[in-house]
Amino acid sequence: MTSRDRFFSAINCAPLDRPPLWVMRQAGRYLPEYRALKAKSSFLEMVRTPALAAEVTLQPLQRFPGIDAAILFSDILVIPEALGQGYKFRDEGGIAMEFRLETRAQIEKLSAPSAVPDRLSYVADTLALLKKELAGQKMLLGFGGSPWTLATYMVEGGSSEEFERIKQLFYTHRATFDALLEKVTAALIAYFEMQIRAGADAIQIFDSWGGIIAGPDYEAASLKWIRAIIAALPKDFPIILYAKGTAPHLADQAFSGARAISVDWTNDLAIVRRTLPANVAVQGNLDPVLLNTTPEIVRRETSRLLGSMRGTTGHIFNLGHGIMPHAKIECMQALVDTVTHWK
Ligand code: CP3
Secondary structure (H helix, E strand, O other): OOOHHHHHHHOOOOOOOOEEEEEOOOOOOHHHHHHHHOOOOOHHOOOOOEEEEEEHHHHHHHHHHOEEEEOOOOOOOOHHHHHOEEEEEEOOOOOOOOOOOOHHHHHHOOOOOOHHHHHHHHHHHHHHHHHHHHOOEEEEEEEOHHHHEEEEEEEEEEOOOOHHHHHEEEEEEEHHHHHHHHHHHHHHHHHHHHHHHOOOOOEEEOOOOOOHHHHHHHHHHHHHHHHHHHHHOOOOOOOEEEEEEOOOHEEEEEEOOOOOEEEEOOOHHHHHHHHHHOOOOEEEEEEEEHHHHOOHHHHHHHHHHHHHHHOOOEEEEEEEEEEOOOOOHHHHHHHHHHHHHOO
C-alpha cells in the first residue's frame, strides 16, 4: 500500500494496520540540511523559488522515508503579502508585517482577491514539481491559514501576545471586521482552488489562533469563514482543519465540512475519536516538546498514543502543533520508527 493510499484510507475512516504519519512544520530549523540551504537564501527566497521550495519540502522525506505526506514549503502569510501587506521575520523571533491594518480605507485598498492566484503562481509551480517528484507514492498536502488567524497578523501588525487590536476590531467595528474577513476568505478560496488545480491531494487549514477568542464568539470570528471556504471548494475534496485551543468547538468543527479535525496535544485523542462522528477523521496529537526530550520518551509516548487509538478508524498521526527548532533528529527517528513498525 502506498503512503498516499494509506493517507486516503485514514481520511475515509477505513480500517488500517497503522495510521499514516506526517509532522507539522517538518521542514523546519531542526534539520541541518534545511539550515544549510537557508544559509544561502532567505526564507522568502526559498518560498518564492519553486525548485528550492520543492527541495525543502522533500528534505524530511529523504531523511525519514517512513513519513507518508509531503507538506508544501511555504507560509500562511503569503496571503496578506499577495493582498499588499508584506511580512518579515523579526530578529528576536516572531513575525512583523510591513504595517498594520487600522482603518476601513486600508482594508479597501488591499488588492482584489482575484489577483491572488497570479501573484502566488510560484506556489502552483512548486506543487506541480512536487506532484511529479512524488509520482503518486506520497500524499501531497497544500495549506493556508484560516481567515481569522491571518486577520490577527494583519490587524496586530505581526505576532501578538494579547491580541487586543483584533479583538477591539471584532467587538467595536463588526462591519469593518467582516469586510476584512470576507476579503481574506475570497482570497483563500481562489488560492486553494489554484492549489487543487496544481495537484494538492488535500489541504490543511491552520486556525492556529482560533483559541484566543471568547468561546461564544468562535463561530462569528473564525468557524463561519472556514465553513464558507470549504463550501466553495469542490465537494468531497479533503480538507483537514487544524485549530489550537478550541476543544469546546470540536463538534462544530466536525460539521464544518472538513474531512479531518487536527487537534492540539491538550486533547485526549481517544476521547476525541469517540466523541466525533465516525466519518470524520482525527489527526494528532503528540506534544511537540517530546521531540526535544529523548528517543526513549518519544517511543513510550508514541506507543501510548497509538495504544489508546487501537481498534479505532480514521486516525492520521501527527504532532499537536509544529515541530520546534530544538527538536532532535534521533527523537524524530524514534517517532517515525515507532509509528511505522506499529502492530
Ligand atoms: O512543514 C512545513 O515546513 C510546512 C510549511 C509551513 C511553514 N509555516 C514554514 C515555516 C507551514 C504549514 C507554516 C504555517 C504557519 N506559518 C502557521 C500556522 C501553523 C502554526 O505554526 O501555528 C503560522 C502561524 C505561520 C506564521 C509563522 N511562520 C510563524 C509564527 C513563524 C515562526 C517565526 C519565528 O521566528 O519563530 C514562521 C516561520 C516559519 N514558517 C518557519 C518555517 C519552516 C521557520 C523559518 C526559519 O526560521 O527558517
